[in-house]
Structures are given as C-alpha cells and as structure tokens.
Amino acid sequence: MLEHGGNLRDAAKRFGRDNWLDLSTGINPHWYPAPALAGNAWHRLPEPDPALVAAAEAFYGAPHMLPVAGTQAAIQALPRLRKPSRVAVSAPSYAEHAHHWADHGHTLTLTPYDALEAAVTHNDVVVVVNPNNPTGAVVPATQLLRWVDQLAARGGWLVVDEAFGDTAQHNSVAAHTARPGLIVLRSVGKFFGLAGIRLGFVAAHANLLRDLADLLGPWTISGPAQQIALAALSDHAWHANTRAELHASGERLQALLGAHGIQSNGTPLFQWWAEPQPEAFWQHMAERGIWVRLFTQAARGIRLGLPPDEAGWQRLQTALTEWNKK
Missing domain, CATH: 3.40.640.10 (Type I PLP-dependent aspartate aminotransferase-like (Major domain))
Structure with a gap:
C-alpha cells in the first residue's frame, strides 16, 4: 500500500508525542459543519439519492x-x-x-x-x-x-x-x-x-x-x-466564504515560506517546493510536532497544508525560523 499524508498514528509511534500539528494533507482544516442526520440514516440501505x-x-x-x-x-x-x-x-x-x-x-x-x-x-x-x-x-x-x-x-x-x-x-x-x-x-x-x-x-x-x-x-x-x-x-454561501478564506490562507502560507527563503508553488490548500534537504526538513518539523509530507521519489520535496488556527500558524513560523538558523 502506498504512503499518503494524514498518517498521524505513524508519526506518534515514531516520534512519541500526541500534540501534532498535521500539515501533511491538502485538506481544508475548517471542514463543512455536518448537519444532524435523519433518524433512519443508519437503518436503511443507502439507495442512490x-x-x-x-x-x-x-x-x-x-x-x-x-x-x-x-x-x-x-x-x-x-x-x-x-x-x-x-x-x-x-x-x-x-x-x-x-x-x-x-x-x-x-x-x-x-x-x-x-x-x-x-x-x-x-x-x-x-x-x-x-x-x-x-x-x-x-x-x-x-x-x-x-x-x-x-x-x-x-x-x-x-x-x-x-x-x-x-x-x-x-x-x-x-x-x-x-x-x-x-x-x-x-x-x-x-x-x-x-x-x-x-x-x-x-x-x-x-x-x-x-x-x-x-x-x-x-x-x-x-x-x-x-x-x-x-x-x-x-450551501452556496459556505462555498463563497470558504473559497475567499482558502485563497487568503494559501497566499499567507506562500508568503510565510517566502519570508524564510522558500520559494514554493501550490494551490490555496497546500504549498510545495523542491527542498534540497527534504529528509532533514521533515525530521526537523517532526521533532517539533509538525507533520509534513515528505517526497523522496520522482519529486524530492516537501508539501505543506494549511494550519487550522493562529496557534498553528505561530508554531509553524517558529519552526521555520529555527530551521533557517541551522
């Protein structure tokens, strides 16, 4: 089975901590608020709607x-x-x-x-x-x-x-x-x-x-x-608001990386760059409880998703600053 992001159990097992900032996927950290389910949702066979x-x-x-x-x-x-x-x-x-x-x-x-x-x-x-x-x-x-x-x-x-x-x-x-x-x-x-x-x-x-x-x-x-x-x-209102928020967050992530000397590309949901030392960067982040996506095959580099809150942004900024000082 191929490796993918989001495998926090592997992270916890390898590095022995549970307070992870998971940036290893490109999934929106602010998920759609699921509505209450109908009472028979788990009872009926799920015929196509x-x-x-x-x-x-x-x-x-x-x-x-x-x-x-x-x-x-x-x-x-x-x-x-x-x-x-x-x-x-x-x-x-x-x-x-x-x-x-x-x-x-x-x-x-x-x-x-x-x-x-x-x-x-x-x-x-x-x-x-x-x-x-x-x-x-x-x-x-x-x-x-x-x-x-x-x-x-x-x-x-x-x-x-x-x-x-x-x-x-x-x-x-x-x-x-x-x-x-x-x-x-x-x-x-x-x-x-x-x-x-x-x-x-x-x-x-x-x-x-x-x-x-x-x-x-x-x-x-x-x-x-x-x-x-x-x-x-x-939910059309949620779509419009979320697109605006994701574009702003994506620009913020790209600017944060750029401020630390990393020229990245990506989408509003993630950024990627060809990191010269991808394994070392991945290790550095993991030791600080930040789980990023490491690529070592056809594309040697790092992919980062969006932090979920301001505390996550500050945690990422601190880790990037410490990386630059190495």
Whole structure:
C-alpha cells in the first residue's frame, strides 16, 4: 500500500508525542459543519439519492455524474474498464494513478508535465492531475480539450483528476464530459474538509458511467455520507466564504515560506517546493510536532497544508525560523 499524508498514528509511534500539528494533507482544516442526520440514516440501505447527483452536477457544472466512495474507488476501477492500453500518467503526481494502471496489464509511462503534449500522440490513455498534487502545476482547460479530441478520435481517454479543483473552477473541464473520452474526477474530501465520509464523483459520458457503476456494484455510498454531502454541495454561501478564506490562507502560507527563503508553488490548500534537504526538513518539523509530507521519489520535496488556527500558524513560523538558523 502506498504512503499518503494524514498518517498521524505513524508519526506518534515514531516520534512519541500526541500534540501534532498535521500539515501533511491538502485538506481544508475548517471542514463543512455536518448537519444532524435523519433518524433512519443508519437503518436503511443507502439507495442512490438523485438529489445528491443533481446537487453535484450543479456544483461541478457537469452534465452527468456518478457518486463513488472517494475518487480512490474510481482510480482503482477505471483501469479495469479497458483492454491493455498504452497509458501516460503525469509525473510527479498522485501516485495511486500509476500504481493501478500498472497493476492491470497496461503499458505505463510516467510523463513529466512538459512532455504530456507529445504523449497524447502515442498513448491510448493520458492521466493528468490538474491542479497537480503535490506540485500545484496546472494545464489550461483549452489544452486539455484539444488533447481529448485527439485521444477520442482513436478510442482513447483523457482522465483529469480535479480533486483539488474546487478553488479554481474556471479551469475545470467537467462541463465538457458529455463528449466520449473525457473523464473527470472530483473529491468532496479536500475543499469541504470531509475526507472521512469517503465520497467523490466521476463526470463522464453516460455510457462509461453506467459501466463504472456496474463494476463498483450497489450501495457504494453510505446513507449518512449522502445526507451530509447533499447539504455541503447545496450551501452556496459556505462555498463563497470558504473559497475567499482558502485563497487568503494559501497566499499567507506562500508568503510565510517566502519570508524564510522558500520559494514554493501550490494551490490555496497546500504549498510545495523542491527542498534540497527534504529528509532533514521533515525530521526537523517532526521533532517539533509538525507533520509534513515528505517526497523522496520522482519529486524530492516537501508539501505543506494549511494550519487550522493562529496557534498553528505561530508554531509553524517558529519552526521555520529555527530551521533557517541551522
């Protein structure tokens, strides 16, 4: 199983403390306040709620969407819907994509972002994380739509993982997913801070969504998750306020890092940089109870999420100051 952020039990076991400031994920630290659940939420089988799908289609601007148990469920299932294919996965990016395409008989190439244009011409499937996790790199929507036309003309797919796209809806291609060959993944966990309910959505042509639903089987989303997500997706005032707050916090994090000599890139939910001494930086932060995301493979660097409160901001600033003095 691949390593991911949020593994605080590992942190506590290794460093022997429990007062952690967890900056290892890109999840909004101010989660959507879940409403009270209906009395039968845990009693009834969780049949699909068409109101949830309609709310998702309105929020993401997509013509057709399928709820899934987190985008992870779709990432694992999509490679099983194609015969062995030539697949290019953007690199570095969320490692689960490459892991599962390689695990189902496909020929995989890890492709840097500046080589994706060429990869479209000689692959059957191209997978792009946009904006990218962990680097924050972005491919313009107009470019993605050109690529999907090229791929679809020969029966190919463009899979666009927009898990961190809720703060940059203007660059989403979800509205174009009625055309064959374009598949977009969206996550409720990041922007809404609700990773624990395990819910995401796939936008694609209706025929592909039908095949995916058949593969995943019935009752994939719990009743409580559906009720909470329906409220979250429908709360327009919360969306607007949260986008403004996240953009301000993201700028504050980038400025804080810059003030300590770190030139970073990212999204409103996280910052990333190619740290020359990533292991040492990770160790330094962990010894101070700050859990950050260490990358040592294709992208040697550090990713930081947003502190949840002013005390967390001050704690991070102190740790960065001490790092600079080493």
